Amino acid sequence: MDNSRKLHKFAYDDYTVVTNFETFEDAKNYAAERNGEMLEVGFTDGSDNPMPNSDGNLIADKRTFRVGLDPEYQVLYSDDPKFQEMSELILEEMKKKENDVAPEDWLGDQNIAPGDRIIIVKNDQVNTVTTRERIKFLMRGNVYELAVKIPGTETE
DSSP, rough: OOOTSOOEEEEOOOEEEEESSSHHHHHHHHHHTTOOOOHHHETTEEEEEEEETTTTTTHHHHHHHEEOOOOOEEEETTTTHHHHHHEEEEEEEEHHTTTTTTTHHTOTTTTTTTGEEEEEEEEEEEEEEEOOOHHHHHSOEEEEEEEEEEOOOOOO
């Protein structure tokens, strides 16, 4: 697992839920190493704490997260072929507007895992380029994440 990426841990009475895995395999290995179980959780209705929720169909699809927004929005994940096409268009537009001030740095922010980047499209136009964390807090969307439930209250 990429150690530069911080996992998010939520302690409950007698177990801990861990989220923010970069890959499906990372979550699977984490669960196996800690006698945990994989599950799906949702951050819905503006909640900061994950609740069991399988609306994202993550385990079946072997994905680490999905975003739920109003139907007028289309969500493009970084593994979507249209994502690459759109990001190239965004870079070209930014270079024109910013007089070529290296927008690659903006899209390539080292604090954001590559799999976390998403593009939100509305009316066939780019609405925003964002991450799952920003969806939760800025767009009031639902975020469904792959999680591992482990016994005890591990906080480190």
